[in-house]
Amino acid sequence: MEKASWERLSRILGGLTPMKSDCGLICGKKCCSVREEGQGMYLFPGEEALYPEGGQWYSVGHSEVEVEHFSGKRPFVLQCRGSCPREERPMACRIFPLAPYLTPEGDLEIVLDEDAIFLCPLVRQKDLEALDLDFRQGVRKVCAHLLEDRSVREAVKSYSARIDDQSRDPWRLFLK
Protein backbone atom coordinates (compact mmCIF):
# COMPACT_ATOMS: atom_id res chain seq x y z
CA MET A 1 0.00 0.00 0.00
CA GLU A 2 1.25 3.52 -0.85
CA LYS A 3 2.37 5.95 1.86
CA ALA A 4 -0.62 8.17 1.03
CA SER A 5 -3.01 5.27 1.69
CA TRP A 6 -1.47 4.61 5.10
CA GLU A 7 -1.86 8.30 5.88
CA ARG A 8 -5.49 8.17 4.79
CA LEU A 9 -6.15 5.18 7.06
CA SER A 10 -4.37 6.87 9.94
CA ARG A 11 -6.56 9.94 9.50
CA ILE A 12 -9.69 7.80 9.94
CA LEU A 13 -8.54 7.05 13.47
CA GLY A 14 -7.28 10.61 13.94
CA GLY A 15 -7.41 11.52 17.63
CA LEU A 16 -9.55 8.50 18.55
CA THR A 17 -8.50 6.41 21.54
CA PRO A 18 -9.98 3.26 23.14
CA MET A 19 -11.68 5.27 25.89
CA LYS A 20 -12.71 8.92 26.06
CA SER A 21 -10.60 9.15 29.20
CA ASP A 22 -6.91 8.16 29.23
CA CYS A 23 -6.88 4.39 29.78
CA GLY A 24 -3.10 4.58 30.27
CA LEU A 25 -3.85 5.91 33.74
CA ILE A 26 -5.46 2.56 34.67
CA CYS A 27 -2.46 0.43 33.79
CA GLY A 28 0.57 2.72 33.56
CA LYS A 29 0.57 2.56 29.73
CA LYS A 30 1.45 -1.12 29.69
CA CYS A 31 1.02 -1.49 25.94
CA CYS A 32 3.88 0.96 25.40
CA SER A 33 6.10 -0.03 28.27
CA VAL A 34 5.98 -3.80 28.80
CA ARG A 35 8.31 -5.52 26.32
CA GLU A 36 10.42 -8.60 26.46
CA GLU A 37 13.60 -8.87 24.41
CA GLY A 38 12.72 -9.13 20.71
CA GLN A 39 9.07 -8.15 21.18
CA GLY A 40 7.40 -5.18 19.54
CA MET A 41 4.45 -4.14 17.45
CA TYR A 42 3.75 -6.17 14.33
CA LEU A 43 3.49 -4.21 11.10
CA PHE A 44 0.94 -4.87 8.38
CA PRO A 45 2.31 -5.89 4.96
CA GLY A 46 3.84 -2.86 3.27
CA GLU A 47 3.78 -0.72 6.41
CA GLU A 48 7.51 -1.34 6.93
CA ALA A 49 8.17 1.16 4.10
CA LEU A 50 7.11 3.91 6.53
CA TYR A 51 9.92 2.93 8.90
CA PRO A 52 13.21 3.01 6.99
CA GLU A 53 16.50 2.04 8.60
CA GLY A 54 18.08 4.61 10.85
CA GLY A 55 14.87 5.74 12.60
CA GLN A 56 15.53 7.74 15.75
CA TRP A 57 12.90 6.12 17.93
CA TYR A 58 12.50 2.62 16.48
CA SER A 59 14.18 -0.34 14.90
CA VAL A 60 12.47 -2.80 12.56
CA GLY A 61 13.21 -6.47 11.91
CA HIS A 62 11.39 -9.63 10.95
CA SER A 63 9.63 -11.66 13.62
CA GLU A 64 12.04 -14.41 14.60
CA VAL A 65 9.31 -16.99 14.97
CA GLU A 66 6.21 -17.77 12.93
CA VAL A 67 3.12 -16.26 14.51
CA GLU A 68 -0.50 -16.39 13.48
CA HIS A 69 -1.04 -12.70 13.91
CA PHE A 70 -3.67 -10.75 12.00
CA SER A 71 -0.89 -8.87 10.20
CA GLY A 72 0.77 -12.03 8.89
CA LYS A 73 2.67 -15.19 9.74
CA ARG A 74 6.12 -13.66 9.77
CA PRO A 75 5.46 -9.93 9.94
CA PHE A 76 7.96 -7.16 10.40
CA VAL A 77 8.24 -6.09 14.03
CA LEU A 78 8.77 -2.51 15.12
CA GLN A 79 10.57 -2.06 18.40
CA CYS A 80 10.30 1.31 20.09
CA ARG A 81 11.68 2.60 23.35
CA GLY A 82 8.31 3.18 24.99
CA SER A 83 7.62 6.56 23.42
CA CYS A 84 7.13 7.78 19.86
CA PRO A 85 5.90 10.76 17.87
CA ARG A 86 2.20 9.95 18.17
CA GLU A 87 1.42 10.73 14.53
CA GLU A 88 4.05 8.19 13.43
CA ARG A 89 2.94 5.18 15.47
CA PRO A 90 2.17 1.97 13.57
CA MET A 91 -1.35 0.84 12.73
CA ALA A 92 -1.23 -1.97 15.32
CA CYS A 93 -0.76 0.70 18.02
CA ARG A 94 -3.61 2.77 16.63
CA ILE A 95 -6.13 -0.07 16.73
CA PHE A 96 -4.91 -1.66 20.00
CA PRO A 97 -6.52 -3.40 21.91
CA LEU A 98 -8.90 -4.31 19.09
CA ALA A 99 -8.37 -6.81 16.32
CA PRO A 100 -10.09 -7.80 13.08
CA TYR A 101 -11.81 -11.19 13.17
CA LEU A 102 -13.39 -13.11 10.28
CA THR A 103 -16.40 -15.31 10.97
CA PRO A 104 -16.55 -18.71 9.24
CA GLU A 105 -18.85 -16.99 6.71
CA GLY A 106 -16.10 -14.45 5.99
CA ASP A 107 -17.73 -11.46 7.68
CA LEU A 108 -15.55 -8.91 9.45
CA GLU A 109 -16.05 -8.39 13.15
CA ILE A 110 -14.03 -6.25 15.51
CA VAL A 111 -13.01 -8.01 18.71
CA LEU A 112 -10.85 -7.43 21.76
CA ASP A 113 -7.43 -8.86 20.92
CA GLU A 114 -7.16 -12.02 23.02
CA ASP A 115 -3.39 -11.99 22.54
CA ALA A 116 -3.30 -8.93 24.79
CA ILE A 117 -5.28 -10.50 27.61
CA PHE A 118 -2.40 -10.48 30.10
CA LEU A 119 -1.31 -7.00 29.09
CA CYS A 120 -4.43 -4.90 28.78
CA PRO A 121 -7.12 -4.50 31.44
CA LEU A 122 -9.62 -3.50 28.75
CA VAL A 123 -9.23 -6.93 27.14
CA ARG A 124 -9.52 -8.72 30.50
CA GLN A 125 -12.72 -6.81 31.18
CA LYS A 126 -14.22 -8.61 28.13
CA ASP A 127 -16.66 -5.79 27.44
CA LEU A 128 -16.16 -4.56 23.90
CA GLU A 129 -18.95 -2.04 24.28
CA ALA A 130 -17.14 -0.34 27.14
CA LEU A 131 -14.73 0.99 24.51
CA ASP A 132 -15.53 4.25 22.79
CA LEU A 133 -18.02 3.79 19.95
CA ASP A 134 -16.24 6.19 17.57
CA PHE A 135 -12.99 4.31 18.17
CA ARG A 136 -14.66 0.95 17.47
CA GLN A 137 -16.26 2.29 14.29
CA GLY A 138 -12.98 3.84 13.15
CA VAL A 139 -11.11 0.56 13.71
CA ARG A 140 -13.78 -1.30 11.77
CA LYS A 141 -13.44 1.07 8.82
CA VAL A 142 -9.65 0.79 8.81
CA CYS A 143 -9.77 -3.02 9.07
CA ALA A 144 -12.28 -3.24 6.22
CA HIS A 145 -9.76 -1.37 4.05
CA LEU A 146 -6.86 -3.54 5.22
CA LEU A 147 -8.78 -6.71 4.37
CA GLU A 148 -8.84 -5.66 0.72
CA ASP A 149 -5.23 -6.87 0.70
CA ARG A 150 -5.39 -10.61 0.07
CA SER A 151 -2.43 -11.40 2.35
CA VAL A 152 -4.03 -9.51 5.25
CA ARG A 153 -7.32 -11.33 4.66
CA GLU A 154 -5.53 -14.70 4.81
CA ALA A 155 -3.66 -13.64 7.96
CA VAL A 156 -6.88 -12.50 9.66
CA LYS A 157 -8.52 -15.80 8.70
CA SER A 158 -5.69 -17.79 10.37
CA TYR A 159 -5.69 -15.51 13.42
CA SER A 160 -9.48 -15.93 13.78
CA ALA A 161 -9.22 -19.74 13.56
CA ARG A 162 -6.48 -19.74 16.21
CA ILE A 163 -8.50 -17.49 18.50
CA ASP A 164 -11.49 -19.84 18.10
CA ASP A 165 -9.30 -22.84 18.98
CA GLN A 166 -7.78 -21.08 21.96
CA SER A 167 -11.18 -20.13 23.33
CA ARG A 168 -11.78 -23.86 23.86
CA ASP A 169 -8.63 -24.27 26.00
CA PRO A 170 -9.76 -25.44 29.46
CA TRP A 171 -7.44 -22.97 31.27
CA ARG A 172 -9.33 -20.05 29.70
CA LEU A 173 -12.27 -20.93 31.95
CA PHE A 174 -10.22 -19.52 34.84
CA LEU A 175 -10.20 -16.13 33.13
CA LYS A 176 -13.98 -15.87 33.07
Ligand code: SF4
Ligand atom coordinates in the same frame (compact mmCIF):
# COMPACT_ATOMS: atom_id res chain seq x y z
S1 SF4 B 1 -2.71 -1.60 27.95
FE1 SF4 B 1 -4.88 -1.30 27.47
S2 SF4 B 1 -5.66 -0.02 29.16
FE2 SF4 B 1 -3.41 0.14 29.17
S3 SF4 B 1 -2.96 1.97 27.93
FE3 SF4 B 1 -2.85 0.18 26.57
S4 SF4 B 1 -4.94 0.08 25.68
FE4 SF4 B 1 -5.08 1.38 27.50
Ligand code: SF4
Ligand atom coordinates in the same frame (compact mmCIF):
# COMPACT_ATOMS: atom_id res chain seq x y z
S1 SF4 C 1 5.24 2.82 18.84
FE1 SF4 C 1 4.44 4.37 20.22
S2 SF4 C 1 2.30 3.79 20.57
FE2 SF4 C 1 3.36 2.00 19.73
S3 SF4 C 1 4.07 0.79 21.49
FE3 SF4 C 1 5.74 2.19 20.92
S4 SF4 C 1 5.44 4.01 22.18
FE4 SF4 C 1 3.54 2.85 22.21
